[in-house]
Amino acid sequence: MPNEKLGLIYSRINNPDLEILENRLTLWDGAEECAVFDSGMAAISTTLLEFLKPGDLLMYSLPLYGGTEHFIETVLTKYGIHVVYFKTGETHEELTEIIRNSGHAGSLKMIYIETPANPTNDLIDIECCAQLAKEFSTEKNKVLVAVDNTYFGPLWQHPLKLGADIVLYSATKYIGGHSDVIAGAVLGTKEIIKRIKPLRTFLGSMAGPWTGWLLLRSLETLKPRMETQTRNAKHVAEFLQQHTKVEKVYYLGFLDETNPTQYAIYTKQCLSAGAMVSFDIRGGEKEAFQFLNNLKLIKLAVSLGSTESLAEHPATMTHCDVPDQEKIELNISDRLIRLSVGVEHYEDLIGDLKQALDHVVVEREVFNITSKELEAV
Numbered sequence: 001m002p003n004e005k006l007g008l009i010y011s012r013i014n015n016p017d018l019e020i021l022e023n024r025l026t027l028w029d030g031a032e033e034c035a036v037f038d039s040g041m042a043a044i045s046t047t048l049l050e051f052l053k054p055g056d057l058l059m060y061s062l063p064l065y066g067g068t069e070h071f072i073e074t075v076l077t078k079y080g081i082h083v084v085y086f087k088t089g090e091t092h093e094e095l096t097e098i099i100r101n102s103g104h105a106g107s108l109k110m111i112y113i114e115t116p117a118n119p120t121n122d123l124i125d126i127e128c129c130a131q132l133a134k135e136f137s138t139e140k141n142k143v144l145v146a147v148d149n150t151y152f153g154p155l156w157q158h159p160l161k162l163g164a165d166i167v168l169y170s171a172t173k174y175i176g177g178h179s180d181v182i183a184g185a186v187l188g189t190k191e192i193i194k195r196i197k198p199l200r201t202f203l204g205s206m207a208g209p210w211t212g213w214l215l216l217r218s219l220e221t222l223k224p225r226m227e228t229q230t231r232n233a234k235h236v237a238e239f240l241q242q243h244t245k246v247e248k249v250y251y252l253g254f255l256d257e258t259n260p261t262q263y264a265i266y267t268k269q270c271l272s273a274g275a276m277v278s279f280d281i282r283g284g285e286k287e288a289f290q291f292l293n294n295l296k297l298i299k300l301a302v303s304l305g306s307t308e309s310l311a312e313h314p315a316t317m318t319h320c321d322v323p324d325q326e327k328i329e330l331n332i333s334d335r336l337i338r339l340s341v342g343v344e345h346y347e348d349l350i351g352d353l354k355q356a357l358d359h360v361v362v363e364r365e366v367f368n369i370t371s372k373e374l375e376a377v
């Protein structure tokens, strides 16, 4: 029966913990409905497979989480889906050109973006993508905008309110927050989620009741966790900014009129600077590894968003598969270190960063200064 209410028939379709969790998750994003998955990748892949068919065009942003980029470039293309990408900083006119030059403009079905982008906090204008989607939509074909909002959890950015159709999360990160669960979520209108849930049932990619229970526990502390992490990140970024062995800090709280395009996006769509801070250490891979190997409190690991602070080296860890030329263009150099700031006392975090930086031996040529000046470092 078309309007028959689905009962709790079988846990691969739905289960009580998942239903309660999905209802609660809709609140932050102002979504009509939500579907929870057994990983962020399950949420992303199921959504892409549901809305794209052979011959369609997908445009995506770079940098993108490596797993998503791999899925798009090697799996979707295998099924005859056309893909094009754009980089942060490209204007509405340039994006229009990329779509037109793809040779498949009439088949554009989805614009998929990740903002802030991992690992350099680059921002993409969600409203601009929504406008572009509108311009390429026809009566028969609505172009969808999907936003991976993982870097901001559901607190600091609400893509659906800015014109996106779909918002996605790796709930493994801020939503879970304790590094003890793998999960994902998709949010949107009733119509969107009604399309996604049947494919989730048949791929079997929904989260089980135990994951649902763990995430319900996590939601109770989501706001205080993220607020503390965000406050800590500001202290950490300010410490790094003034350190002589640090060349550049990628932290949204430092954006200002000197970078008018990124600053304009920041002020209109971000509710906070978040708790992800990346920086270029002076030197290269050797200095970056010396720093990482000497951390004591902050752990060397690739995840993000949980209560404990983590550090990693994107060029050889999370983004090792990115082609060399693309790494250069995206600022993913050997000097880049990414920090996910946790809930520890910020003075302990700064103490750990300071002692690890003290262990880094900087060659004079790196600074391009005299030995006397070097002694002062």
Ligand SMILES: Cc1ncc(COP(=O)(O)O)c(C=O)c1O
Pocket (backbone or CB within 6 Å): 039, 040, 041, 042, 065, 067, 068, 114, 118, 148, 150, 151, 169, 170, 171, 172, 173, 182, 183, 184, 303
């Ligand atoms: C931005 C982003 N999206 C998606 C994912 C995939 O999530 P999961 O590991 O839960 O499958 C990750 C994982 O690191 C991520 O960082």
